[in-house]
Amino acid sequence: MTTDLRPWRGVLVATALPLNDDLSVNYDKYAEHCAWLVENGCDGVVPNGSLGEYQVLTPEERAKVVETAVAAVGGARVMPGVAAYGSAESRRWAEQAREAGCASVMLLPPNAYRADERAVLAHYAEVAKAGLPVVAYNNPIDTKVDLVPELLATLHGEGWIQGVKEFSGDVRRAYRIAELAPELDLLVGADDVLLELAVAGAKGWVAGYPNALPKSSVELYRAATRGDLDTALPLYRQLHPLLRWDSRVEFVQAIKLSMDIAGRHGGTCRPPRVPLLPEQEAAVRAATKKALAAGLA
Numbered sequence: 001m002t003t004d005l006r007p008w009r010g011v012l013v014a015t016a017l018p019l020n021d022d023l024s025v026n027y028d029k030y031a032e033h034c035a036w037l038v039e040n041g042c043d044g045v046v047p048n049g050s051l052g053e054y055q056v057l058t059p060e061e062r063a064k065v066v067e068t069a070v071a072a073v074g075g076a077r078v079m080p081g082v083a084a085y086g087s088a089e090s091r092r093w094a095e096q097a098r099e100a101g102c103a104s105v106m107l108l109p110p111n112a113y114r115a116d117e118r119a120v121l122a123h124y125a126e127v128a129k130a131g132l133p134v135v136a137y138n139n140p141i142d143t144k145v146d147l148v149p150e151l152l153a154t155l156h157g158e159g160w161i162q163g164v165k166e167f168s169g170d171v172r173r174a175y176r177i178a179e180l181a182p183e184l185d186l187l188v189g190a191d192d193v194l195l196e197l198a199v200a201g202a203k204g205w206v207a208g209y210p211n212a213l214p215k216s217s218v219e220l221y222r223a224a225t226r227g228d229l230d231t232a233l234p235l236y237r238q239l240h241p242l243l244r245w246d247s248r249v250e251f252v253q254a255i256k257l258s259m260d261i262a263g264r265h266g267g268t269c270r271p272p273r274v275p276l277l278p279e280q281e282a283a284v285r286a287a288t289k290k291a292l293a294a295g296l297a
Helices: 027-039 059-073 087-100 117-128 149-157 173-180 191-199 214-225 229-247 251-261 278-293
Strands: 010-014 044-046 105-107 134-138 163-166 185-188 204-207
Touching: 010 214, 027 044, 027 059, 044 059, 059 087, 087 105, 087 117, 105 117, 117 134, 117 149, 134 149, 149 173, 163 173, 173 185, 185 191, 191 204, 191 214, 191 229, 204 214, 214 229, 229 251, 229 278, 251 278
Parallel strands: 010 044, 010 204, 105 134, 134 163, 163 185, 185 204
Antiparallel strands: none
16 A cells, blocks of 8 residues: 555556547546545556646646646645656646645656756756655656666665656566665556566556556556465456557557446547557457456456
8 A cells, every 4th residue: 555655656547537528628527537546446646647648738737637636535645747848847747746735746757859868867856856756757668768777776866766667668677676776666667567567576556457447456466566476367367458558559548448348437538649440449349348247347
């Protein structure tokens, strides 16, 4: 479970954002969704991540999403994404999160260009000035900036980050990170390497598919982190046809579709995202229905 000192531990759901038919944000449904996730065993939420389509929100919408999540589940359970093109803007989003009552923030490296190590260090140093604990988000696939274990150790040693959401897909890094920065919390960043990173000592999971299937996802995480492979491995095999969508380009559309099938409000996405191709939709539908039939809702 989360603690006041390390609120990023446990299952924190990178929340999908419900939209109305006119593509405006449905804040009431978002508040209900955040509360429902916590009621179903999740430890907290991460608004304004990629799954929350933060890149296509107005500043006013982005701020209100954070405030809505805090009102729904309490600030200790909310770790907003504060990614932006510039360090000053990211710092302002971290300050907004602090003022809203959040206990931590999640930060990508500079993503407007392929930053070098000096720029990465300066970026995290600037955002840390907001005064909230920072969890780095390593996503070299999308940002073209790789927070390798050595760089993470430097960032942690300077006091600028307290954890890392690891999305490189290279599960071997868990052991190197633990060697270089044993007090840096490793968080699972991609759903389809959950078991591997949990066994390697992950302290949390910034998760996508609990948006649709929270109870079974939480059960999987808890079993995996306590080393109960008799429970975790069969469940992981059952869920993996869905979990692997979290690492695909169409992850937002796939997870929202699974939410719809599971009786939640997934709905559409804002452009430039477009609907799934027919064969993609069929695959997500089949995998979701199979999971529901197996009692994994």
